[in-house]
Amino acid sequence: MDKSSTSSDHAQPVDVDIDIDIDIDEMETNRSFAVNVADAVKTVDGETEKNSIDTKLNDNPTNDFQQWQALSPWSIVSNIFSTLKNILSNGFAIVPIVYTGWQQGFDMQWGILASSVLLILVTIFAIIEWRKFRFRLHNHQLEVKRGLIFTKKDEIPLSRIQNIRYEQPFYFKPLSLGTLVIETAGSKKDEAHLAALDTLQAQTLKRLLLNLSHTKVTSTDELQQANSQQNIDNTQPIVRKSLADLVLFGFYQNNFIWFAVIAGPIAGQIDWDKIFDSPLAQQFWLWVQQQTHQNIGLQTIMLIVALFAIYSLFSLISIVAAILKYHPYQLDKHDETIQRSGGVISHQQDALAIKRIQLVQVQQPAIARLFNRWTLYFKQVKGHEVEQKTKQHMLVPSVKSTEIESLLASIPQLSGGASALPNSYKPIHINWLTKRIVLPLFPAIVLTIVGYYGHHSLEFFEFTWFAATMIMLAIYIRYKQWGYVVADKVIWQHSGFFGQQWKRVAFEKVQHVKITQTKSQKHAQLAYVEIGLASGNVVFPYIPTSVAQQIVAQSLNATVNNNQNWI
Numbered sequence: 398m399d400k401s402s403t404s405s406d407h408a409q410p411v412d413v414d415i416d417i418d419i420d421i422d423e424m425e426t427n428r429s430f431a432v433n434v435a436d437a438v439k440t441v442d443g444e445t446e447k448n449s450i451d452t453k454l455n456d457n458p459t460n461d462f463q464q465w466q467a468l469s470p471w472s473i474v475s476n477i478f479s480t481l482k483n484i485l486s487n488g489f490a491i492v493p494i495v496y497t498g499w500q501q502g503f504d505m506q507w508g509i510l511a512s513s514v515l516l517i518l519v520t521i522f523a524i525i526e527w528r529k530f531r532f533r534l535h536n537h538q539l540e541v542k543r544g545l546i547f548t549k550k551d552e553i554p555l556s557r558i559q560n561i562r563y564e565q566p567f568y569f570k571p572l573s574l575g576t577l578v579i580e581t582a583g584s585k586k587d588e589a590h591l592a593a594l595d596t597l598q599a600q601t602l603k604r605l606l607l608n609l610s611h612t613k614v615t616s617t618d619e620l621q622q623a624n625s626q627q628n629i630d631n632t633q634p635i636v637r638k639s640l641a642d643l644v645l646f647g648f649y650q651n652n653f654i655w656f657a658v659i660a661g662p663i664a665g666q667i668d669w670d671k672i673f674d675s676p677l678a679q680q681f682w683l684w685v686q687q688q689t690h691q692n693i694g695l696q697t698i699m700l701i702v703a704l705f706a707i708y709s710l711f712s713l714i715s716i717v718a719a720i721l722k723y724h725p726y727q728l729d730k731h732d733e734t735i736q737r738s739g740g741v742i743s744h745q746q747d748a749l750a751i752k753r754i755q756l757v758q759v760q761q762p763a764i765a766r767l768f769n770r771w772t773l774y775f776k777q778v779k780g781h782e783v784e785q786k787t788k789q790h791m792l793v794p795s796v797k798s799t800e801i802e803s804l805l806a807s808i809p810q811l812s813g814g815a816s817a818l819p820n821s822y823k824p825i826h827i828n829w830l831t832k833r834i835v836l837p838l839f840p841a842i843v844l845t846i847v848g849y850y851g852h853h854s855l856e857f858f859e860f861t862w863f864a865a866t867m868i869m870l871a872i873y874i875r876y877k878q879w880g881y882v883v884a885d886k887v888i889w890q891h892s893g894f895f896g897q898q899w900k901r902v903a904f905e906k907v908q909h910v911k912i913t914q915t916k917s918q919k920h921a922q923l924a925y926v927e928i929g930l931a932s933g934n935v936v937f938p939y940i941p942t943s944v945a946q947q948i949v950a951q952s953l954n955a956t957v958n959n960n961q962n963w964i
Contacts, residue, residue: 462534472593476523563746638726646794647716649765755932763895813887813903822880829939830876841865904955
């Protein structure tokens, strides 16, 4: 436990740091390890298949995961597709450049040549990667060898495995092949990507990794017992989502900002004056004036309706994407893990260890407030998450407020237990607002003085003060949305702007609590509290000192007698 320290904006603040660390490596045993896969019942695409594999240690090296295993040559196809996907998904910035070049007379021959060279290089790299890739289970860890020029060997302790995702792209379905993606705590990329595995082999390895990663193996007999757990189907359904739920999820989860990023530069290339002067545009504007009788209020309403129609049209992309990725959505509890499955074209099965869940977050965008729907996220150890680069974690879409408590109750091993979504919250102190609300006034006053002596137009002053007013309004809305609720086992943080979100922190997952006070905060008996989790920090600004001390006490009480580590 770290002792108290002080820091401040102007002088030394009171900084109470409670820091408790447990080294997982010291808690794990690195004993010799042998794999003997017993009778396993495998469920693939809803069909149960039983494979009796009674082999002693090293009796059958071909099927024994202790031996170095090569991937199928079909993994070359997977590597090519994934590389091209990464290139295209990160190429939004070149869309305006390509559009501008096309407008200026793009040479198609050079484009075809560049694309061909790129495809050849990607294929060569994929072949080399396939030839160099090997994996095996050894000494209670998954070992992976790979590399293009230099060979890299990764040794992944099974206790560190956080997620195991099974994917079956459309081009692998006819071949009964799939891909296992293994992610570990704190990693910023996939630790292991085992492509083009036989479906039965992939499911066997997935279950084996899940069982062993949550079982301390000290002997071959205990290992066989862990393997035999695969015969027992302990799957319990948690939630199912219909097609209508996913359509609604795609509608309110619409990332319109990406459309603005791409369309903005392209819109700058369009001659809008020419479009507005066209006969069609003039006829449309005349029709609007006739329908609204030149009433500004009616014209504003019509503009809002038009914008909503454009939003709905663009939402079709998000709706289709949600259906293709999640339908039919299923979330199940299997032993010590929760598993999500779904996907129309590319089938996915995500498995997350329940003990790895650090934070439960429920988010409600502005549009979702009209339908009283939330998106629930299970956040885990900070690093690469289940939902990859979108920063979306293991999620449950389109959840009603009344469903949240029963959903959490379906996961009894979840830290903090079942909790209903709070109906209200205690706001942070108004001092947070008073120290920030006046800040936009200073640049507005300076610009006003400069504009006065510079003889700027009236529009300059109107825009300056309009911008300052909007910023002050935004600060006020932010303040009104920030609050907290302290319960017996958890603490909730509320925040947002037009939308809103709740973060649920279980006290037993707290790694450190940091309390900071400036001189003014100390005088007002307020504090700035930072709660540290393995998934990141959660901040509570300008809360009473008594509440801060209560958070410290409850965090210590929850962890002092708990010999389990937070991660």
